[in-house]
Amino acid sequence: MQPLLRVDRLSVAFSSDAGRHTAVDDLSFSIAPGESLALVGESGSGKSVTALAILRLLDPRAQVAGSIWFREEDWLQLPERAMTTRRGRDAAMVFQEPMTALNPVMSIGKQIAEAIRVHRRDLSRSAVRQRAIEALESVSIPEPHLRFDDYPHQFSGGQRQRILIAMALVNRPSLIVADEPTTALDVTVQAQILGLLRELKERSNAALLFISHDLSVVAQIAQRVAVMRKGQIVEIAACAQLFANPQHPYTQSLLAAVPTMHSNRNAPLAAAETIGIMPEGPLVEVAPCHWTRVAE
Ligand SMILES: Nc1ncnc2c1ncn2[C@@H]1O[C@H](COP(=O)(O)OP(=O)(O)O)[C@@H](O)[C@H]1O
Ligand SMILES: [Mg+2]
Structure with a gap:
């Protein structure tokens, strides 16, 4: 099957007085329509930079090379104007911190309505409002018609994350990029949000790029x-x-560090470097569709 997204030899570097720092290094992967792929790794491994590069949301000073093929189009070659019509409609992002991703001085209804209006200028005010209410309903915000004019701080952390998910899905994107969408939440709410994402993904048949440590x-x-x-x-x-x-x-050490019922889930992953030799050679297919780096 033709992939929906194909990241091809993506590299992202940042320059500062301290020198040039490569955050993403010759990265390639693809996602099929409707598939869910996770990027997992320790803090600083380049997961968020990859997500931001796909949606062209990186700091303009970032030095980006490679290609981001979305269907037949290389998004890295598109002018910014064209990109604004792809963002939200073709691919949408759910960020980690709902409190910073939502505008604190605008009602949530208005924020969702704006997300709709960017792509649907043809809809009337009341049709936009109706869609926004349905979006809130789809993520199980109780009595959304009564909550429409409420502000982010009037919702719980879990509800704010639901609102962000509603906003990301409101234009029915074929790719959802979710960057640590449950990391800021406690374990019970985390499980609810994961269940919701899974359900919405299946219902909409969207592909999912799910990022987590x-x-x-x-x-x-x-x-x-x-x-x-x-x-x-x-x-x-x-x-x-x-x-x-x-x-x-490295994968083995991450698996060994998976928290149990009795350990702290929010603790950073154990230092994998203690393992010693890290094969840094080419990716080799060791079993069907299973690739790993081997020694050079
Ligand atoms: N705007 C930026 N300027 C300079 N360096 C950055 C910037 N954004 C990210 N980085 C660096 O890129 C690396 C990867 O960061 P990031 O993708 O956020 O990691 P992750 O999401 O896996 O925790 C880190 O070393 C980080 O410091
Ligand atoms: Mg990150």
Whole structure:
């Protein structure tokens, strides 16, 4: 099948007085229509930079190379004007921090209505309002017609994340990029939001790029997993295959660090570097659709 998204040899670097820092290093992967792929890795491994690069939301000073093929189009070659019509309509982003991603001085109804209006100038005011209310209903905000004019601070953290998801899905994008969408939430709410995302993804048949530092979360939502380290993929496989038969020592160390019932889920992943040798050679297919880096 033709992929929906094909990231091809993406590199992103930042320059500062301290020198040039490569955040994403020659990264390639693709997502089929309706598929869910997780990017997982420690903090600083380049997950968010990858997500932002796909939607062309990076700091303009970032030096970006490679291609982001969305269907037949390389988004890295599009003028900014064209990109604004792709964002939200073709691919939409759910951010980690709903409090900073929502505008605190605008009612949530108005924010969702604006997201609709960007792509649907043909709809009347009342039709836009109706759509926004339906969007809130779809993420189980109780009595959305009464909550339409409320502000973000009048909702709980879990509800704010639901509102962000509603906003991302309101134009029915074929790709949802969710960057640590449950990390700021407590475990019970986290499970509810994951369930909601899974359900909405299935109902809309959208593809999902799900980003997390937490392998136990990834296991609940992704069909395939790509493990990132220092801006590169070190291993990529079907979720079940990766968990049952991890090949790269970095993946093995991440799996060993998966929190249990009794440990702190929000603690940073254990230092994988203690393992020692990290094969940094080419990605090799070790089993069908299971690729891992081997020694050079
Ligand atoms: N705007 C920026 N300017 C300079 N460096 C950045 C910027 N954004 C991210 N980085 C750097 O890129 C690397 C990858 O960051 P990021 O993608 O946010 O990691 P992750 O999401 O995996 O935790 C980090 O070293 C980070 O400091
Ligand atoms: Mg991040």
